[in-house]
Amino acid sequence: YEDLIPADERHRLGQYYTPPPIVDLIVELCIKSPNDKVLDPSCGSGSFLVKAYHKLRDLKKKENPFAKDDDLHQELLEQVYGIDINPFPAQLSSINLAIRNLKVRSRHINLFPMDFFKVKPRMALLPEEFDVVVTNPPYTDWREMEYRESIRDVALKYNDEVVLDVGKQAGIYAYFFTHGAKFLRESGKMGLIVSDAWLDMGYGVGLKKFFLDFFKVKAIIGHDTGVFDRPLVNTVIVILEKAEADSSMREKNIVTFCRMKKPLEIKKLIDAIENSKESFEDDFLK
Secondary structure, rough: OOOOOHHHHHHHHHHOOHHHHHHHHHHHHHOOOOOOEEEEEOOOOOHHHHHHOOOHHHHHHOOOOOOOOOHHHHHOOEEEEEOOOOHHHHHHHHHHHHHOOOOOOOOOOOOOOOHHHHOOOOOOOOOOOEEEEOOOOOOHHHHHOOOOOHHHHHOOOOOOEEEOOOOOOOOOOHHHHHHHHHEEEEEEEEEEEEHHHHHHHHHHHHHHHHHHHEEEEEEEEEOOOOOOOOOOOOOOEEEEEEEOOOOHHHHHOOOEEEEOOOOOOOOHHHHHHHOOOOOOOOEEOO
């Protein structure tokens, strides 16, 4: 898809596609139940949705080893939802999901060619809440955002009582966190790969406060150059668990900060992120 679309169009929409190991890592950290409903609000050609399909299928087969792929296909399609502002990659996502099983008819696929910031939680055709939100949001600088004020008006009104304070210099990815969280159930997981600028910039203060006020921050994962096949400069993976109701759970939460120094098997990386009890460093991780 990146080769087919003109470079200026990719830049305008901030569309850069995600290396498969990052998709695998985020999905494995976020999808834990065979019944999870999954949303990718910037789905592109469907990398996260396809990986979610396979992860959910594996979990269902672990629960019921005799389940047949043909029987599971439509059930799985009903659990994954994608949104993209560009109709072409949304159509590719639909095809990429349908071809997971060509022996049976894909009766309905939940792909919506829409601007995510014009989509509201619990709209028609969407579930009441999602268990998982995963995405690689556009890499659009605040100076290049079309309709920036209208996006801010929508994305920063968290609920009837809370309007979030995030600086105007935030890139569009910040608003995928704040708007995406509205679709997520309590204890649901969110995983995004984004610019790491929020860690140091002034507007990041408001974003960090949002994380701390509404989530358990499970992991912040960075990487050195060369860890992935395609260069990803100055990015981090953010894994969150929604925890609005119980502030004590947020306060007791321990955040894992991880930096990948060399390529590492995903299972070993996940084990280190989820199970390490103290700081350590080796040839692969810090």
